[in-house]
Amino acid sequence: MIVKVKEENRLETERRKFLKTTFTMFPLMAGAIAKLPQALAQNLDHPPNFSHQYHQPEDYLHTVCLGCNTGCPSKVRIHQGKAIKIVGNPYAPWTKWPHLDYSTPLVKSLSEEGAMCPRGEAGIMTVYDKYRLKKVLKRDGPRGSNKWKTIDFHQAVDEIVNGGKLFAHIPGEENRYVEGLKAIWALKDAKVMKEMAKFIEEEIYPAAGEEGKKQKINEFKEKFRDYLDALIDPDHPDFGPKNNQFLFVYGRLKGGRSEFFKRFVQDTFGSNNFHGHTTVCQGSLYFTGKAMSYQYGFDEKKSKFGWMGEKKFYWQGDLQHAKFVIFVGASPFEGNYGPPYRAPRITEGLVSGRLKYVVVDPRFSKTASQAWKWIPIKPGGEGALALGMIRYILENHRYDERYLTNANRAAAQEDKEPTWTNASWLIKIKDGRPTEFLRGSDIGLHKKTRTVVAQSQSSK
Numbered sequence: 255m256i257v258k259v260k261e262e263n264r265l266e267t268e269r270r271k272f273l274k275t276t277f278t279m280f281p282l283m284a285g286a287i288a289k290l291p292q293a294l295a296q297n298l299d300h301p302p303n304f305s306h307q308y309h310q311p312e313d314y315l316h317t318v319c320l321g322c323n324t325g326c327p328s329k330v331r332i333h334q335g336k337a338i339k340i341v342g343n344p345y346a347p348w349t350k351w352p353h354l355d356y357s358t359p360l361v362k363s364l365s366e367e368g369a370m371c372p373r374g375e376a377g378i379m380t381v382y383d384k385y386r387l388k389k390v391l392k393r394d395g396p397r398g399s400n401k402w403k404t405i406d407f408h409q410a411v412d413e414i415v416n417g418g419k420l421f422a423h424i425p426g427e428e429n430r431y432v433e434g435l436k437a438i439w440a441l442k443d444a445k446v447m448k449e450m451a452k453f454i455e456e457e458i459y460p461a462a463g464e465e466g467k468k469q470k471i472n473e474f475k476e477k478f479r480d481y482l483d484a485l486i487d488p489d490h491p492d493f494g495p496k497n498n499q500f501l502f503v504y505g506r507l508k509g510g511r512s513e514f515f516k517r518f519v520q521d522t523f524g525s526n527n528f529h530g531h532t533t534v535c536q537g538s539l540y541f542t543g544k545a546m547s548y549q550y551g552f553d554e555k556k557s558k559f560g561w562m563g564e565k566k567f568y569w570q571g572d573l574q575h576a577k578f579v580i581f582v583g584a585s586p587f588e589g590n591y592g593p594p595y596r597a598p599r600i601t602e603g604l605v606s607g608r609l610k611y612v613v614v615d616p617r618f619s620k621t622a623s624q625a626w627k628w629i630p631i632k633p634g635g636e637g638a639l640a641l642g643m644i645r646y647i648l649e650n651h652r653y654d655e656r657y658l659t660n661a662n663r664a665a666a667q668e669d670k671e672p673t674w675t676n677a678s679w680l681i682k683i684k685d686g687r688p689t690e691f692l693r694g695s696d697i698g699l700h701k702k703t704r705t706v707v708a709q710s711q712s713s714k
């Protein structure tokens with residue numbers, strides 16, 4: 255009880271002190287606040303005598319974050335030769351909304367900062383983290399023992415290129431010879447490589463049956479007898495030269511970096527094995543977008559109608575104007591393509607009431623925490639959920655019939671719709687499997703005669 259009284263007295267004294275100080279300071283603060291807009295305006299306008307030592311255009315480096323494949327435009331603050339802060343580039347629509355007009359002088363952009371995600375901000379640590387690896391690590395114990403030693407960079411290059419008994423100091427590996435890149439840089443004549451590839455594609459692959467292929471392989475061996483040592487397996491010429499035993503696997507190499515490595519691995523070393531990881535996670539996005547953009551038209555090369563004109567690029571939902579979004583397994587507040595662009599548009603949508611969204615994710619993500627509905631399906635249950643939704647839509651007529659009846663571009667244009675879908679087209683089922691689209695003529699409808707005027711590129 256005594257303690258409580260003392261505590262109350264202390265709080266009361268502190269409150270009194272605070273009010274007294276505040277009232278004493280108020281006229282001064284009010285004066286300063288009144289001058290603030292003027293000061294800010296001056297700061298933005300940067301009068302000729304502006305010389306804030308920490309705010310000069312040359313103290314900022316405008317670049318791009320490579321924390322993920324989004325590649326957000328960024329602005330790095332440099333102080334005494336060191337990067338001390340990373341923010342979004344205020345000129346970029348990706349990281350600042352609304353962004354600065356491109357004609358804004360640099361000096362006026364100094365106090366403007368765009369957004370980065372936490373990973374982008376932490377990019378600074380890729381340079382200054384004290385645990386960053388700066389030396390080459392070489393295994394120093396049996397495989398799996400997690401024993402390593404640092405070696406000189408030149409030694410690493412020498413061992414990788416020339417090979418040798420590189421692990422002779424490890425029990426059990428005394429006599430193990432490791433081939434270096436030099437040993438598998440076997441075929442160096444690009445002309446011969448091309449001739450081999452042509453023979454394989456035009457002679458061996460199309461040859462009929464096992465015997466036919468064997469005969470062609472024998473012809474191949476005879477034709478290229480001077481180079482058989484350079485092949486991985488002369489009886490399997492399709493494996494290519496030993497050069498292909500150099501496999502370069504990368505995470506993300508986009509424009510500017512991929513050219514450099516392709517030149518090294520493919521053009522110089524002659525290996526065909528240059529592979530990125532984007533098969534599952536991003537391939538689905540690429541190929542869905544590609545499939546969505548096919549147009550049915552006349553293929554001049556094949557002289558027949560078919561699907562063509564597909565575009566492989568990143569299709570993005572318009573979060574700035576969307577009213578309802580279903581995020582399936584995506585959490586734009588934490589990752590995805592990427593938070594600096596998406597988070598402000600979603601947040602504005604939520605605050606203004608424009609946007610409602612649903613998150614389908616077994617995990618209660620940060621995005622799910624702000625969702626109108628969170629649907630915690632079981633992992634892998636997206637397909638079942640989609641089928642359930644389709645069924646509900648069909649059974650309850652919750653579809654836009656007018657839109658769906660525009661079965662091609664011409665019909666959509668007549669109906670003043672910018673897009674159309676083949677979602678309502680029927681598909682032929684053969685042996686229980688979906689095959690091609692059903693055509694009117696397949697069910698006895700009048701077969702329309704088309705007149706095709708083919709025009710070659712050169713005559714256009």
Ligand code: SF4
Pocket residue numbers: 319320321322323324325326370371372373374375591592593594
């Ligand atoms: S999303 Fe984040 S990590 Fe990815 S590029 Fe942008 S700022 Fe960098």
